[in-house]
Amino acid sequence: MLQKKLYNTLFILILGFYNAQSLKIRILDSENSEPIPHARIILSNTVLYSNDDGFILLPETSKNLEISASGYQTEKFANYNAIIKLKPLYKDIDEVKIINVDIKKILSDVLKNYEKRYYDQPSIYDIVYRQKNSDDDNLSFLLITNGKIWMESNTYNYKDALNKRFDNFIQMEIDSVKYFKSTISEDDICKGQSLNRSKDFVGNIFFNYELARVNYYFKTKNAKFSGRIINDSNDEQTIVYKISNPEIDVTGTIVYQKIDKTIIHYELQYDQAKYPSYKVKTKNGSEYEFKVGNGVTYYDFYKKDGKYVPSISGTKGYSYCTYDGNKQKNSFSREIIFQKFSETQAIGLERKIDLTKRIWENIPKQEKQNNSILLSQEEQKFIDEKSYQE
Structure with a gap:
């Protein structure tokens, strides 16, 4: 007490x-x-x-x-x-006047006209990068940095990404590390499994990558979907929707700008219970069972000088790791806040990091606290606690 x-x-x-x-x-x-x-x-x-x-x-x-x-x-x-x-906006969705809408048509149209409706020229953003990981609901990793992102067209380039030429269309710079703490050892089998590099890490930064992924769900065999307008005010509609196919079930919410035909808020919850577990081997030959859990992706945009630019891009979720009969839940969240936008003629950043590596492998592993970042109670408690390394 x-x-x-x-x-x-x-x-x-x-x-x-x-x-x-x-x-x-x-x-x-x-x-x-x-x-x-x-x-x-x-x-x-x-x-x-x-x-x-x-x-x-x-x-x-x-x-x-x-x-x-x-x-x-x-x-x-x-x-x-x-x-x-x-x-x-509403207390009980059951009390809201429901208007059905063709969600497939909306999402497909936004993807098809993506580069016309969102800013598509070289740009630089001042960013805050934040990543958290928990093991069995206990925070085990926290990284918060300030930096910059350069984008060639604010669009994910599949061809360059396939060949890991990320620098051609996105570069990231770390200016200062605000908080960095990990209680995860490289020898841990299950702890920190969600820290593993994801092929979607760069893709998840870009909204067109997410739109292409969700539009794929419409095309799978026996796919079912529905959309409902639950709020319609001024030029914006709040729409909730569901997509279900033999592979996955998703539920989402978008805020749709009717005049400009853009999505200015997007959130999609992934129910991945249909995915089976599979065996994974560590570098030293140990084997564990991995089961993906549910997840969420989210994006915000705003109109600045007649252009729609991003203000946040995030993803979070959890997975299960079973080793030697013990099952552990691993949770993660990653988000980028695009604090300042500027047009640029530059073709990159001077101090770019290697995006084929994990973010913290590019920076000095030391904590540099700064009061410009406000931590939550959970984060502050984690930072104040002594780790096993101390």
Whole structure:
């Protein structure tokens, strides 16, 4: 009990320190006062998102804020408020007037016209990269960095990717490591299995890659799908949909801009229970059983100077690893916040990292804390705990 009190006191002190440097607000659900993660605020030249506890740090001069979050009404505030509550778009989906829509037509059309409707010229973004991993629901890995991403056309290039020539269409730079901690040993069999390199890592950054993947589900044999408009206001429609085929079941939500025919918010939940488990061998010959779990991908876009540019790209999910009769759940989340967008004539970055390697293999393995990044309580507790290496 004493330890818990000391930790709570420490967390309050930390928040007080943050508040002294900038404005700290918290975004809550107006119905149940629960924190809203991934609530977005767009300032004149910076995009900010709330953390897992609903907190956002703002520059002291911030005013005339517009706050949006998936499933909530967008709100505008002229002045600073420490607590901001957003109203849900709907309380009970069963009470909403349902309008059926051809979701296949919408998603196929956006993919077909992707380069016409989203920004398709060379660009550079100031980014925040965040990755977390948990083993049996205990945080075991945290990496938060600031950096840059250069994109040749904001579009995934399948030909170059197939030959691992990622540098031709995307480059990433790490400017500073804000937090980096791992309690995972290279000798662990199951712990940290979700850290393994994924062939989809680069692809998941790009929305057209995700659109191509979900459009494939429509084309599989015996595929069934449905879409429903659950909110239609101004020029935007909130649409929920389902796709089911012999391989996978997915449920999603999009916010569709009717005039420009773009998707400005996308979230898809993958139910991968139909995928069988399979055997995997480690470098030293040990064998374990791997079973993929469910996952989520999500993207946001906003209109700047007449162009739609990304503000976030993320994926999270879990898997199961069974070794020597013991089953372990491994969870992961990776996201990139595109904080600042700028057009460029440059053909790359000077200090690009190697995207064929895992991100942390490109950076010095040391923790460099900086108060410009606001951690959640879970993250702060993990950073404060001693690891087995210490």
